[in-house]
Amino acid sequence: MRVVVNWGLCDGNGVCSVEAPTVFAIDDDDNLVVLQEDVPAELRPAVEAAARACPKRAITVDG
Incomplete structure (x- = not known):
């Protein structure tokens, strides 16, 4: 599974973190940092929750 961030939408509010x-x-500097772009399957629920919680809908999950 891969995390994709639309950097044009992200405003670094930190909900995903x-x-x-x-x-x-x-x-x-209040910028988002993706610590793991290729995420293990056991973290999928947390990453999907982060994507849903993003107020800008800047995060998607690929795979």
Whole structure:
């Protein structure tokens, strides 16, 4: 499974990092950092929750 972020939509609000902290983080400049682009299957529920929680709908899951 691969995480895809639409960087044009992302505003770095950090909701995704709350839902999936091993996959997403917010850096010191309030920018989203994807810690793992290729995500193991056991993290799929957390990543899907992060995608649903994103207010900008900037995150999608491929695969």
